[in-house]
Amino acid sequence: MTKVVHIVIVKFKPEVTEEVKQQAIRDVIALKEVIPEIINCSAGTTYTDRSKGYEHGWVVELEKEEHLPLYAEHPSHLDFVKQYKPLFADLIALDYVY
Template identity: 25%
Template sequence: MIRHILFIQFTEDVREKDVASIFMMFREIKSKISGILSVECSKNNSPEGLNKGFSHCVVMDFVDEHARDAYLPHPEHETLKQQFVPMIKDIIVLDYEV
């Protein structure tokens, strides 16, 4: 299984309703692309203050590397990116094998 994590810093003009809309698109993509096991999206609530400006994250689990690799160029992912990328000030993407 491959875990795909996005640490997100949104631009200052992005509203919570915009974030909610993008997170809904992430959750819905699971039913549109095979090989996605789960999708979780949330806002940071750590009291440690070590998030370095990253306020939200998305965690996706894929059955394997092939599923993740098929997701990346998939038209549904491209549609999501068209909405998502303009909202991003900074992002970290980390994948690892579980």
């Protein structure tokens, strides 16, 4: 069966506190509890200097391609985006199947 991986890496704006950054990580991981299409989720902070300023990222795994729009449009995901996207200086998202 084909699975979908949704990867997001972000640069927060300079004024965003470390506390808020860590809360974003906790909040994205918590999406697994409320969005049934998520089969796995991880998030964290880079520990190397290879990230070109992108300091936080998360990976969301979904069961099949049809689940990506369900995840993207889920009210809890939309709430997360509404709360945190204004705090990002930049964001890269990548989706692939395997």
